[in-house]
Amino acid sequence: MASHRTASVERSTEETQISLWLDLDGSGKGEAGTGIPFFDHMLELFARHGLFDLQVRARGDREVDFHHTVEDVGICLGQALREALGDKKGIRRYGFALVPMDEALVEVAIDVSGRPFLALRTPELLPLALLHAGTFPAQLLEEFLRALTVHGTLTLHLEVRAARDPHHLLEASFKGLARALAMSVERDGRILDIPSTKGVL
Structure with a gap:
């Protein structure tokens, strides 16, 4: 059996102190302690749903807001995703998911392309x-996804096709992200090298 792809990241600024560990070949065990209960729920x-093992500990200036x-x-x-993927040999590269949650429906497509790009579309209304989902601003979904795509060098399209409840919108988005990412980083035994005609991702 191939070894697990893991990474640990520490980040310390004047605004936040974060410790994160990721195993792409885990069993779905998530432990998050960010001081933001709704965000912890989304990370877990x-x-x-991605079958990742993930541990996150974060302290931040929540008295300002949750943004940082x-x-x-x-x-x-x-950053952990990039480190855990290594040279990206043998991965499927592309992943997608269509996830319903009651009245909400979210579509996600990912390319582990090495080129950061985020397209987030929500209904105009x-x-x-x-x-807000409780005290959690839904706008922070975009900030989280932008940071993930830039530092994970992903191309990510996420479209909210339908929703009324902000909680359902956000939860379907995180579940869709997990399932699409799990598909894109999955190993395929038929792929022996980097899945690109360029020879690099």
């Missing part, structure tokens, strides 16, 4: 900047 279900903590966890997760 991300691990569960959420963004910096995204940075660390992206459902602006993230005006929505």
Whole structure:
């Protein structure tokens, strides 16, 4: 059996202190302690639905707002993803998911391309900047995804096709992200090298 692909990342700034460990070949065990209960819930279900093992500990300036903590966890997760993937030989590269949660429906597509790009689309009548799940601003979904895509060098398209409840919108987004990412980083025994005609990702 191939060895597990793991990585640990530490990040310390004047705004946050973060410790993150990721195993791409885990069993879905997530442990998150960021001081933001809703965000912890999203990170733990991300691990569960992607079959990743993930541990996150974060301290941040939550008295200002949640922005720095959420963004910096995204940075660390992206960095850990890149480190765990190594040279990317043998991975499927592309992944996608269509995830319903009650009235919400979210579509996610990922290319582990080495080129950071985020396209996040939501219905015009459902602006993230005006929505909250409890005390968690839905707009932070975009900040998390942007940090993840830049530091993980991913191409990521996420479209909210339908939603009314902000909690459902966010949860379906994190579940879709997990399932699409799990597919894209999965090893395929038929792929012996880097899945690109360029020879590099």
